[in-house]
Amino acid sequence: MSMPRAPARNALAVTTLIDFVCRSCGFVEHADLNASHNIGRRGWWIWVTGARSTAPVLTLTA
Template sequence: MDPAYTSQRCSACAHTDRRNRTDQASFVCTSCGFAEHADVHAARNIALRGAAGWAVSHTADDAA
């Protein structure tokens, strides 16, 4: 999966904006206000993408 914008995308509302990264350590969504440490937030987005990709790949296996 494309890792682009992982640190700028809000895991709560999916709003993506470079201004969501107020500084190196902070994430604050300019749309919904969700706030979290930037590294924790990026890890959450990566985990969500991985879970979604896993579900799609295994759904195809189950249909076969």
């Protein structure tokens, strides 16, 4: 359940805070949803191309 927000003084300012707006084509999407799509696409591409991870190796010590 989402929390109710206080009324905005400037609706455009609120829209730009929560929405991603493409500067070239005008596409609008919630910023977090847009970011998750971008991260997912990168992960998928790395998976299908077989790219090696650049993350440090995790070593577990007890």
